[in-house]
Amino acid sequence: xxxxxxxxxxxxxxxxxxxxxxxxxxxxxxxxxxxxxxxxxxxxxxxxxxxxxxxxxxxxxxxxxxxxxxxxxxxxxxxxxxxxxxxxxxxxxxxxxxxxxxxxxxxxxxxxxxxxxxxxxxxxxxxxxxxxxxxxxxxxxxxxxxxxxxxxxxxxxxxxxxxxxxxxxxxxxxxxxxxxxxxxxxxxxxxxxxxxxxxxxxxxxxxxxxxxxxxxxxxxxxxxxxxxxxxxxxxxxxxxxxxxxxxxxxxxxxxxxxxxxxxxxxxxxxxxxxxxxxxxxx
Amino acid sequence: xxxxxxxxxxxxxxxxxxxxxxxxxxxxxxxxxxxxxxxxxxxxxxxxxxxxxxxxxxxxxxxxxxxxxxxxxxxxxxxxxxxxxxxxxxxxxxxxxxxxxxxxxxxxxxxxxxxxxxxxxxxxxxxxxxxxxxxxxxxxxxxxxxxxxxxxxxxxxxxxxxxxxxxxxxxxxxxxxxxxxxxxxxxxxxxxxxxxxxxxxxxxxxxxxxxxxxxxxxxxxxxxxxxxxxxxxxxxxxxxxxxxxxxxxxxxxxxxxxxxxxxxxxxxxxxxxxxxxxxxxxxxx
Numbered sequence: 350x351x352x353x354x355x356x357x358x359x360x361x362x363x364x365x366x367x368x369x370x371x372x373x374x375x376x377x378x379x380x381x382x383x384x385x386x387x388x389x390x391x392x393x394x395x396x397x398x399x400x401x402x403x404x405x406x407x408x409x410x411x412x413x414x415x416x417x418x419x420x421x422x423x424x425x426x427x428x429x430x431x432x433x434x435x436x437x438x439x440x441x442x443x444x445x446x447x448x449x450x451x452x453x454x455x456x457x458x459x460x461x462x463x464x465x466x467x468x469x470x471x472x473x474x475x476x477x478x479x480x481x482x483x484x485x486x487x488x489x490x491x492x493x494x495x496x497x498x499x500x501x502x503x504x505x506x507x508x509x510x511x512x513x514x515x516x517x518x519x520x521x522x523x524x525x526x527x528x529x530x531x532x533x534x535x536x537x538x539x540x541x542x543x544x545x546x547x548x549x550x551x552x553x554x555x556x557x558x559x560x561x562x563x564x565x566x567x568x569x570x571x572x573x574x575x576x577x578x579x580x581x582x583x584x585x586x587x588x589x590x591x592x593x594x595x596x597x598x599x600x601x602x603x604x605x606x607x608x609x610x611x612x613x614x615x616x617x618x619x620x621x622x623x624x625x626x627x628x629x630x631x
Numbered sequence: 632x633x634x635x636x637x638x639x640x641x642x643x644x645x646x647x648x649x650x651x652x653x654x655x656x657x658x659x660x661x662x663x664x665x666x667x668x669x670x671x672x673x674x675x676x677x678x679x680x681x682x683x684x685x686x687x688x689x690x691x692x693x694x695x696x697x698x699x700x701x702x703x704x705x706x707x708x709x710x711x712x713x714x715x716x717x718x719x720x721x722x723x724x725x726x727x728x729x730x731x732x733x734x735x736x737x738x739x740x741x742x743x744x745x746x747x748x749x750x751x752x753x754x755x756x757x758x759x760x761x762x763x764x765x766x767x768x769x770x771x772x773x774x775x776x777x778x779x780x781x782x783x784x785x786x787x788x789x790x791x792x793x794x795x796x797x798x799x800x801x802x803x804x805x806x807x808x809x810x811x812x813x814x815x816x817x818x819x820x821x822x823x824x825x826x827x828x829x830x831x832x833x834x835x836x837x838x839x840x841x842x843x844x845x846x847x848x849x850x851x852x853x854x855x856x857x858x859x860x861x862x863x864x865x866x867x868x869x870x871x872x873x874x875x876x877x878x879x880x881x882x883x884x885x886x887x888x889x890x891x892x893x894x895x896x897x898x899x900x901x902x903x904x905x906x907x908x909x910x911x912x913x914x915x916x
Contacts, residue, residue: 391808392780440806441724494673521806522723524672524834525876551808554879592809595879595901602905608912617883625890627912 355512355545356380356403356418362411363398363568371410372398373568380561382512385539385546387556387576390565391590396549399565400517403547404435419512433462436506440518442498443490451477451493452486455505462509476504480534496527500534507538514538516548520555532558553580557594564589577615596620632699634661634684634797634828639693641679641852653679654690655852661845663796666823667830668839668860671849672874677801677832680849684799684830685718686711698796716745719795723802726782729774734760734785737774742793752792759788764814780811787815791822798822799830804838816842840864840878840899848875864899880904 356378363373373395380386390396401407402416405428409416416423419434439445448454452473459469477483480500490498499519506514516535520528532555539546548555556562562579564572566589572579580586580597593601596617600610614620641654654676661667671677682688683695686702695702698717700710722728731737738756739749747755760770763784769777774785787803800819804812820842823829833839839846839860846863848855850873856863864870864881877885880898884907887894894911898904 392806392811393778394808496673518806522802524874525836526672526874551806551812553809590808590810592813595883598901599880599883599904602901603908606905606909606913608909617886621883621886621890624887624908625892628892631912 353382354379354417355382356547357416358402359415359417360411361402361409361414361416363402363407364410371568373402373409376568376570378563378570378573380545380547382545383539383543384560385536385548385558386561386563387559388547388549388563388565389551389553389556389591394565394589395568396565397517398568400437400515400547400549403513403515404437405431433509434512435515436509436511436513437515437517438499438502438506438519440521442495442502442522445502446490446498449489450486451482451488451490451501454490454501455508458505458509464509472508476507477501479507479538480504481530494524494527496523496530499523499527499531503531503534503538507542510542511544513545513547516546516550518549518551521551528555553592553594557596564591632663634663634697635695636660636683637694637696639683639690639695641683641688642691645691652852653688654683656693657852657854658693659847659854659857661828663828664823664826665828665844666820666842667828668843668846669830669832669849670834670836670839670846670875671855672834675849676852677849679852680847681720681799681801681830681832684797685715685720687720716793717795718797719790719793719799721787721790721798721800721803723805724783725786725790725803726774726779729782729786732773733771734765734774734777735770737785738789738792741789745793747793755792756788759792760785762791763788763818780807783807784815795827797828797830799832801832802834803831804835836864836876836878837880837900840880848873860899861896865897 358376358378361373361376362371364371388396388399398407405423408425418431421427421431423431446454447457455473455476456469459472474483477486480503482497482500482504520531523531535546538544550556557576559576562574562576563570564579571589572582572585580593583593583601586593600620604610614623636657636659639654639657643651643653669677679688683690689702689706690704692704698714700714729737731740735753735756738759739752742752742755765781765784774782804815807815816838819829843860846860847857864877867877867885870877878899880901884894884898884904894907898907
């Protein structure tokens with residue numbers, strides 16, 4: 350598959366009015382189209398500021414910076430064009446449901462973009478089917494679970510066909526079943542529609558599913574790489590108020606207590622197989 | 632004394648087309664001063680049940696006895712003020728309920744409301760500001776200048792400052808980073824250990840395994856089970872059938888068992904999982 354840079358931050362600074370410290374400092378990032386990036390960091394590390402910079406809700410406060418999104422330089426002039434390419438699913442399912450019914454809610458985004466009625470009637474059932482909510486087109490939001498509302502929010506975004514989808518703690522209020530379903534749907538959409546996914550999360554097991562993990566602290570990128578690369582840096586993450594995903598915690602505990610785990614083992618399934626083999630050899 | 636629910640049912644919008652059973656014949660008895668986890672998936676009746684602990688909702692039928700009060704369908708709200716002081720509910724995203732001009736005033740509001748003098752309330756507010764892990768330097772700041780995680784702590788300090796005998800919390804750590812989450816749960820555990828009852832509504836099975844003495848499982852408004860974490864997490868098929876997960880350590884142990892390496896008894900936490908594995912491989916079992 351063609352891999353092009355869809356998001357590029359060059360030397361981005363952002364300081365809130367009257368703040369003493371910048372919220373984001375000299376930030377450089379590159380995200381490839383069609384990949385999943387997890388953005389992690391403690392509360393107040395600058396994650397939300399980055400997501401606002403991505404969507405042009407905020408603009409860098411230094412003039413020598415540049416943000417490129419889907420081939421466009423993000424400026425106050427291009428922001429409306431850029432936003433057509435970026436969809437955000439927020440944390441609280443109840444804060445983003447605007448329609449009286451599921452179908453109305455999906456239609457809202459399409460109306461905003463001036464899409465014709467005929468096209469809406471074609472797209473709405475299609476996206477609702479994609480997120481497994483086809484049977485609920487006429488349901489009212491108060492009859493839906495949190496996970497179902499988040500799936501409707503995702504359908505609303507898919508309907509306007511963006512290239513980038515940001516999940517801003519989008520699964521943190523869901524039960525385990527709802528969470529898994531949302532993640533599975535987004536993974537499928539990523540491949541099918543060549544979507545670029547940015548997931549802002551505290552769930553490190555969710556971050557472990559990403560192609561790339563970015564760690565922010567004090568507005569600066571302190572680690573960047575595949576999950577396996579980033580989660581090797583246990584001390585750095587600990588100092589930054591984060592923890593390791595379960596698999597890495599278990600691996601390091603076992604190693605600390607004298608059970609040697611080869612470095613080639615990078616997933617939970619491999620660790621299970623390795624330990625069971627070790628057992629047979631006893 | 633204990634917390635007793637006897638055949639409690641609750642009906643939303645009775646005698647209308649929207650009538651719906653929120654709780655259906657729920658009975659249980661909890662020992663005081665324990666850490667209780669309340670689990671079940673979205674819509675199972677957890678929140679409805681939680682709101683009965685301090686009579687924000689009163690049973691449509693049945694009876695509740697707790698903190699020296701008896702709550703029946705006919706109990707008058709004015710009889711319940713002391714109950715509200717003894718039993719506190721912290722809803723999801725309590726930071727949305729901050730309103731005072733300074734952090735200290737916000738935390739002191741609860742104690743003042745329940746009859747503490749200004750000086751006492753201020754003293755309690757300072758104590759709890761520190762206990763929830765916030766620096767004293769923010770005491771005179773506006774709560775609205777703080778980060779989301781700090782605002783959450785201010786809101787929770789405001790409830791803990793009048794030291795309710797029973798503290799019920801709905802997903803208090805949602806949206807906090809791992810360190811903040813651990814700190815928050817340790818705070819509740821310490822509160823329970825110092826002689827209070829903590830009831831935690833959560834989707835996080837690791838928290839249930841790490842902290843709870845007892846678990847209540849709700850489904851369709853009914854109490855499905857009331858038992859200990861080790862009992863509840865024993866039966867993986869049962870959990871899956873009811874849309875519930877296992878703690879990460881139990882999940883991992885289940886995969887080991889499927890592949891010929893059963894660990895008995897089943898570990899619930901990372902520490903016990905590691906111990907069992909180390910004992911197995913190094914202990915010459």
